[in-house]
Amino acid sequence: MAQLSDDCFAFGGPMMSVDEAVAIIASRVGAVEEIVTVPLQEADGRILSGDIVASLALPPFTNSAVDGYAVRSDDLPSRKEAAFPVSGRIQAGASADEAIKPGHAMRIFTGAPMPEGAGTVFMQEDVRLDASGKVVLPPGLRHGANVRPLGEDIAAGTVALERGLRLRPQDVALLAAFGLTRVEVRRRIRVAVFSTGNELVSPGDVRKPAQLFDSNRFMLMAMLRRLGCEVSDLGILRDERMALAQGLKKVAGTCDLILTSGGVSTGEEDHVKAAVEEVGKLVLWRMAIKPGRPVAMGIIGGTPLIGLPGNPVASFVTFVHVVRPTVLALSGARPEPLMPMPVRAAFTYRKKIGRREYVRVNLRKAKEGAGFEAVKFPREGAGLLSSLVDTDGLVELGEAVTQVGPGQTIGFLGYADLM
Structure with a gap:
């Protein structure tokens, strides 16, 4: 298991930008060391543990x-x-x-x-x-x-694929072209996931009138699996400090990352902060991001912990910008910066300066000229699951932006590119 120092997430500022958060994670989280060998048929999505040097030229003859x-x-x-x-x-x-x-x-x-x-x-x-x-x-x-010509594609003896690459189908094809049947990769990282809150019950259990079925846990586990993780479902922990602390301590050391949802705000019934401090060390980040902002980062017995907000949209967005780079770093993968696609706005929007915001949108063909335009989801709110289900992705509005108008060029991130 990757062992981190208790102060690896320490940050002195009152409000952290998204870029600062990603930079801290990339520089302070070490990769798992175990290497495994997998058949080529199972290599898609795995992280290369070392460079692949071309064993023959491609093509091998003119x-x-x-x-x-x-x-x-x-x-x-x-x-x-x-x-x-x-x-x-x-x-x-x-x-x-x-x-x-x-x-x-x-x-x-x-x-x-x-x-x-x-x-x-x-x-x-x-x-x-x-x-x-x-x-x-x-x-x-x-x-x-x-x-x-011989070697027109790749010359023998050159590095064809670099270590840290998250293998794609086309990379697997290249490995096969060299005649390889197996490849060495980093082992999959193990992530333990649980939700917190007395108001939650798991799907299939009896729901009381004032309770909700837990949806975040299943969304987060699905996102983790798309990143190639082995996921353990630890269910729901109740809003009791000692129960939370014991649950965290028990799982620490058996996984590479602990991921929680809910209970990281500053309310009287938000006990994750106190529970982590009971058995480890915690830094509560206030990120300059909407939706999102409160994210708990901590270390328990050398195992990193990330606590995401309870609202599903906030949990989704902070997963992309905090959990995703952490998983890539732990997996030994090269950083994969998100690259927004330029589109035209088909809406009006105002925001605060100094904060990065993500607006849920649908894409459509621009009515005039070539390209696409983004149409804002008609309702706002970090608790609206329908705003994730019924949209195509997020528009990223940088810290310096204060307003958006129709026709303005903005950056679009499709959901498929976020995992």
């Missing part, structure tokens, strides 16, 4: 990029078409056993190795056969056209 006719570059027609006898045929997967003869062409297919001496391929759509069976080639083609 080959044709099209179906057509290969010729020597010295024989290329320059001013008018010319007819060439066809002296051979090379299929993909076959060897080019004979060198091409001067003044001759060879029938060749996509992926087939180029015969010795040949340097250019004419596409079959651009040629014709004359009555004698010769192939008539047009003028103007340059040396090397329609040919894939």
